[in-house]
Amino acid sequence: MKSEKTMKGENTMIKKPGFRRIFTCILTVLMLMVLVTGCGNSTTPGTDVPQTNTNDPADTPDKQEKPAEIVMALCADNSPRTADAPLIEDAINDITLDKINTKVSLQLFPYSSYDQQITLMLSGNEPLDLIFVNNSNYSSYVSRNQLIELDDLIDQYGSGIREALGDYLDATAIDGKLYIVPTIRDLAKCYAVNMRKDLTDKYNIDTNAIKDIYDLTPVLKKVKEGEGENFYPLVTAASGRSILSYYVTYDPLGDAIGVLLNDGLDNTNVVLYEETEEYRDLVKLVHDWYEAGYIMRDITTTQEGYSSLLKAGKGYAYLNGAKAGYAEQATRNVGAPILTLPLTPYIANTASVTQVNWGISVTSKAPDAATKYLNLMYSDKDLVTLLCWGIEDKHYKIYEDGFAYYPEGVDVDSSGWTLNMGYAMGNQFLSPLWRGEQPDLWEQMKNDNETAGRSKALGFTFNSESVKTELAAVNSVRSQYRMLIECGLSDPDSGIIEEYVAKMKEAGVDKILAEKQAQLDAWLANK
Amino acid sequence: MMLNSSKANKSSKSLMRRFPIYLMMAPGLIYLLFNNYIPIAGLAIAFKDIDFRKGILKSDWIGYKNFEYLFKTKDALIITRNTLLYNAAFILLGIVFGVITALLLNEVSSKRLLKFFQTTILSPQLVSWIVVSYFVYALLSIDKGMINNRILPLLGIKEISWYTEPKYWPFIITIMQIWKTIGFNSIIYLATIVGISSDYYEAATLDGATRNQQIIHITLPLLVPTIITLFLIHVGRIFYADFGLFFQVPMNSGALFSTTNVIDTYVYRALLQIGDIGMSAAAGFYQSIVGFILIIISNLIIRKFNKENALF
Amino acid sequence: MQKKINTLVACAILAVVSISCIIPFILLLIGSFTDNNVIINEGYSFFPSKWSAAAYEYLGKDLGTMINAYLVTIFTTAFGTLLGLIISAMLAYGLVHNNLKGSRTLNFLVLFTILFNGGLVPTYLMYTQLFHIKNTIWAQIFPSLLVNGFYVMLLRSYFRTNIPQELYEAARIDGASEGCVFFRICLPLSLPILATVGLMQGLAYWNSWLNGLYYLTDTKYYNIQNVLNRLLLDIRYLQSGFFGDMASELLATMPTDSVIMAIAVIGVIPILFIYPFFQKYYVKGITLGGVKG
Numbered sequence A: 001m002k003s004e005k006t007m008k009g010e011n012t013m014i015k016k017p018g019f020r021r022i023f024t025c026i027l028t029v030l031m032l033m034v035l036v037t038g039c040g041n042s043t044t045p046g047t048d049v050p051q052t053n054t055n056d057p058a059d060t061p062d063k064q065e066k067p068a069e070i071v072m073a074l075c076a077d078n079s080p081r082t083a084d085a086p087l088i089e090d091a092i093n094d095i096t097l098d099k100i101n102t103k104v105s106l107q108l109f110p111y112s113s114y115d116q117q118i119t120l121m122l123s124g125n126e127p128l129d130l131i132f133v134n135n136s137n138y139s140s141y142v143s144r145n146q147l148i149e150l151d152d153l154i155d156q157y158g159s160g161i162r163e164a165l166g167d168y169l170d171a172t173a174i175d176g177k178l179y180i181v182p183t184i185r186d187l188a189k190c191y192a193v194n195m196r197k198d199l200t201d202k203y204n205i206d207t208n209a210i211k212d213i214y215d216l217t218p219v220l221k222k223v224k225e226g227e228g229e230n231f232y233p234l235v236t237a238a239s240g241r242s243i244l245s246y247y248v249t250y251d252p253l254g255d256a257i258g259v260l261l262n263d264g265l266d267n268t269n270v271v272l273y274e275e276t277e278e279y280r281d282l283v284k285l286v287h288d289w290y291e292a293g294y295i296m297r298d299i300t301t302t303q304e305g306y307s308s309l310l311k312a313g314k315g316y317a318y319l320n321g322a323k324a325g326y327a328e329q330a331t332r333n334v335g336a337p338i339l340t341l342p343l344t345p346y347i348a349n350t351a352s353v354t355q356v357n358w359g360i361s362v363t364s365k366a367p368d369a370a371t372k373y374l375n376l377m378y379s380d381k382d383l384v385t386l387l388c389w390g391i392e393d394k395h396y397k398i399y400e401d402g403f404a405y406y407p408e409g410v411d412v413d414s415s416g417w418t419l420n421m422g423y424a425m426g427n428q429f430l431s432p433l434w435r436g437e438q439p440d441l442w443e444q445m446k447n448d449n450e451t452a453g454r455s456k457a458l459g460f461t462f463n464s465e466s467v468k469t470e471l472a473a474v475n476s477v478r479s480q481y482r483m484l485i486e487c488g489l490s491d492p493d494s495g496i497i498e499e500y501v502a503k504m505k506e507a508g509v510d511k512i513l514a515e516k517q518a519q520l521d522a523w524l525a526n527k
Numbered sequence B: 001m002m003l004n005s006s007k008a009n010k011s012s013k014s015l016m017r018r019f020p021i022y023l024m025m026a027p028g029l030i031y032l033l034f035n036n037y038i039p040i041a042g043l044a045i046a047f048k049d050i051d052f053r054k055g056i057l058k059s060d061w062i063g064y065k066n067f068e069y070l071f072k073t074k075d076a077l078i079i080t081r082n083t084l085l086y087n088a089a090f091i092l093l094g095i096v097f098g099v100i101t102a103l104l105l106n107e108v109s110s111k112r113l114l115k116f117f118q119t120t121i122l123s124p125q126l127v128s129w130i131v132v133s134y135f136v137y138a139l140l141s142i143d144k145g146m147i148n149n150r151i152l153p154l155l156g157i158k159e160i161s162w163y164t165e166p167k168y169w170p171f172i173i174t175i176m177q178i179w180k181t182i183g184f185n186s187i188i189y190l191a192t193i194v195g196i197s198s199d200y201y202e203a204a205t206l207d208g209a210t211r212n213q214q215i216i217h218i219t220l221p222l223l224v225p226t227i228i229t230l231f232l233i234h235v236g237r238i239f240y241a242d243f244g245l246f247f248q249v250p251m252n253s254g255a256l257f258s259t260t261n262v263i264d265t266y267v268y269r270a271l272l273q274i275g276d277i278g279m280s281a282a283a284g285f286y287q288s289i290v291g292f293i294l295i296i297i298s299n300l301i302i303r304k305f306n307k308e309n310a311l312f
Numbered sequence C: 001m002q003k004k005i006n007t008l009v010a011c012a013i014l015a016v017v018s019i020s021c022i023i024p025f026i027l028l029l030i031g032s033f034t035d036n037n038v039i040i041n042e043g044y045s046f047f048p049s050k051w052s053a054a055a056y057e058y059l060g061k062d063l064g065t066m067i068n069a070y071l072v073t074i075f076t077t078a079f080g081t082l083l084g085l086i087i088s089a090m091l092a093y094g095l096v097h098n099n100l101k102g103s104r105t106l107n108f109l110v111l112f113t114i115l116f117n118g119g120l121v122p123t124y125l126m127y128t129q130l131f132h133i134k135n136t137i138w139a140q141i142f143p144s145l146l147v148n149g150f151y152v153m154l155l156r157s158y159f160r161t162n163i164p165q166e167l168y169e170a171a172r173i174d175g176a177s178e179g180c181v182f183f184r185i186c187l188p189l190s191l192p193i194l195a196t197v198g199l200m201q202g203l204a205y206w207n208s209w210l211n212g213l214y215y216l217t218d219t220k221y222y223n224i225q226n227v228l229n230r231l232l233l234d235i236r237y238l239q240s241g242f243f244g245d246m247a248s249e250l251l252a253t254m255p256t257d258s259v260i261m262a263i264a265v266i267g268v269i270p271i272l273f274i275y276p277f278f279q280k281y282y283v284k285g286i287t288l289g290g291v292k293g
Helices: A002-011 A017-037 A045-053 A085-100 A114-123 A138-143 A149-156 A159-168 A196-200 A213-227 A276-291 A305-311 A327-333 A367-377 A381-389 A441-451 A465-486 A494-507 A510-526 B008-046 B065-071 B076-105 B111-126 B129-140 B146-155 B165-197 B198-206 B213-235 B241-246 B254-260 B261-272 B277-305 C001-032 C036-042 C054-060 C063-096 C105-114 C121-131 C149-162 C166-171 C178-189 C191-208 C210-215 C225-238 C246-252 C257-292
Strands: A068-075 A103-108 A129-135 A181-182 A190-196 A234-236 A315-322 A338-342 A356-360
Touching: A002 A276, A045 C246, A068 A114, A068 A367, A085 A103, A085 A367, A085 A381, A103 A114, A103 A367, A114 C121, A129 A138, A129 A367, A138 A149, A149 A159, A149 A367, A159 A181, A159 A367, A159 C166, A190 A196, A190 A213, A190 A327, A196 A213, A196 A338, A213 A234, A213 A315, A234 A305, A276 A465, A276 A494, A305 A315, A305 A327, A305 C036, A305 C246, A315 A327, A327 A338, A327 B241, A327 C246, A356 A367, A367 A381, A465 A494, A465 A510, A465 B065, A465 B254, A465 B261, A494 A510, B008 B065, B008 B277, B008 C063, B008 C105, B008 C121, B008 C149, B065 B261, B065 B277, B076 B165, B076 B213, B076 B254, B076 B261, B076 C001, B111 B165, B111 C001, B111 C191, B129 B146, B129 B165, B129 B241, B129 C001, B129 C225, B129 C257, B165 B213, B165 B241, B165 B254, B165 C001, B165 C149, B165 C191, B165 C225, B198 B213, B213 B277, B213 C001, B213 C105, B213 C149, B241 B261, B261 B277, B277 C105, C001 C257, C036 C257, C054 C257, C063 C105, C063 C149, C063 C178, C063 C191, C063 C225, C105 C149, C105 C210, C121 C210, C149 C191, C166 C178, C178 C191, C210 C225, C225 C246
Parallel strands: A068 A103, A068 A129, A234 A315
Antiparallel strands: A129 A356, A181 A356, A190 A315, A190 A338
């Protein structure tokens, strides 16, 4: 009960300066007590008193009443690559003050504590408007009511959003209501093997013969035999991710606990993937690879991602989710030519569409302005380019061939804004292409998005609220077994999969599956 | 009011006498009130289903539902066992090694050497567990670790896959914990040792006691109150585990869970995707309650033997 | 004679312990100067086949941030430690008086704070809404670090066991005020524990990064641990399989192993240099206390 006053804080009698004064008072009293009770000759911290009175910038009153103010919370690292964020913020405001009379505060949060920061800010009812949402936290954000409904706002202010996204926008609705706006990027994706071109040529590998994951065995064998004992043909794309998590032939229906087989193209039966024959066969395959030495032995604990491993000449290939232009992106990261060969068709499902999105916080004081700003992110070329590549002639320059690249004398580390998160900045199709990309990249991506197969459950989002106890327990079991099994360390014939499944059942996975199926059926019936 | 009352009144006099003491305690108590007590009201979150549209205060009460996941699997038993056993080992070995190191430091007469030893022994305290995990990995990695590459071949032992063999980890984790905290523990004991009045030793020397006898009969008994204080405080934290040590150092390796999974890591992994503040508050509440009960019991026991040494 | 043998044995054992404590730091230092490809292919080594300062060049690009972060750390450590030490010592001094009304309750109340905390969200709400410390330098000083019940208990137990109660009584009979007794008698006799608690509190401030993480969205008041840890935590977070398929691409552009080692070195080496100066007072405090007692 004591905390009631605390929490109501800012909307009742409590005003900032008042409480600051009390705070200062407590400190001063404290210091005085030291002085009064002390003898005077000892070391008193009295000299520190004035410092408590120094003004902190957070308390300076806002003078500009007129423009709406919104906060855009982005996650980013704090390496030198984002050092110029304040300049970007100023440049954003040059655009937004002019066009929508809105002042934007760009705040960069660490990846590792983004969700936590958002939760804290929401708890404290702090200024927060645009929230970066990804497909793993989307459902829980909605179930805790952290996001507001966007339907009316988009109808009113979001014509650019609707135009840019088309019917993919509605694929994100929960119970017929929109809570997020997906960014425009690869809304459909495939899974692919990516290999170093130099070694592919050296061993005369017939890339046309690689159609699915099983075709990789002879390739890996050849490279392993040629390169020797300490070379591992298959490496992980990112440490902490299993090999099989990059070969997905099912619709994960959110968290992949209960999936639709065959990408959900032809059925709507929720099954536990780990129980299927398909899973067992794949585990057998990677286990054979592991035993044969095709996979690096410390794959479950390695600290290196694909770029450093391939760069260091330690590996040859890795599996990853891919999109048009992926080979160029990987080539940039590795610093050597990479070939990308799709192993699965392009598929759109809810997870792929909602991979990166923007939502508006339930605590937003200016949802109108936030929607207007979001609309600009989907329709204003200058704003999108600014967010993606920075300030012209400082962070990038458009060269004669039409591609953007660093200005002379600037490189990736010295630029100050090479966030490289174009896919998160609204409609990146409006931004110029970076040097090295295929000239028709945006068209290719658009085409893939339009022609991709669509899961029958596209648009269904599982609400896990009623089973979160079970979900927490199952997540814990998965973190124990997944890497071991799916990286090939365990022999599927040893009964480890059965053990894994049994533990998940004990944790209540059946209840999750039943709930998921029920929600999916209800959703299909309403459609 | 106080000043007006009769000076002959003894109780009022003693109150006046003591008033400055209360005044001196006030800043610390006020700080603890705000920093530690007021937020305790927020434990109510553990019993709520948080809905940000309603706000935290108005969210629905859901009883013990947030606690259920802690006991949902059979792992709950393993996790509890691990947490308790590790902490018991840490407390015991922390005391033993801390006291021994403090005694050894006390034997060093050269100030320069003492400074050197203290600096180095305390230095592990300065690095975070993440950084520690990197050099543990440098030692233990199967392919490029120094132990597998350099040391085991010398001894003629086959290489060991450290990160998939749970049986080694109780030792590795305990060693790392002792390594990191030994400096910290030893300086607390050293401070007490140094504070012991030299009269005791002089008297003992006159009686012909050797230095080692002095250590056993004077230094150690005088260390007991400090040891008990530290012991009790650690008992209160027995249900908490250092997340960095148990998550970062074993590199989150699933194969090691049977010996490395503790409450804090379980909660982290379980809630990573769900991110429910009610459920994480529930875990904290559970940990606090168990620690609270244990500390009350151990204090009662200690009170029985020696009232002076009990904490309260 | 026995003392000499003891000293020799002690030195020998301590030397071994010391070396085991320093070796990892040497490994860190060498790792940070090793070419990253060498780390991946050959592993960490005390004698790498190829040296490189690339990691420091990378970090050097953000020198301004680092220096600012160091200044914040130094200020908060000095200020917080001094203030916290005085408040804690005064509180502990009060708790020593068994005959004081409510003494047992107060003792218990202080101890209780070691066991229970309200959790992050309520604490955050109180500090941000009642005291408005978000994005101020105070965020690095006040929450959770200033007074620690554990340290108060340490001080109390020292005051109680190592200072003869008769000294207090004698002073009071002479007419000294409580403040005088505390500052003139209690504190000078307690230098060892004050030095110890001061050291521990200083370390806690130096190593603190959670406050910065929760209460600062503006990086202006980031301390050195915030700057360094944020990068490490982000890397680890992305490596724990979160953030979907984006993780691999984000990680691909993140710093490499040698940079991580360099980060650790930058966070540790300065304190290893500052520490001996600080320790001069610590050792002095300890030995002075010993002589006087």
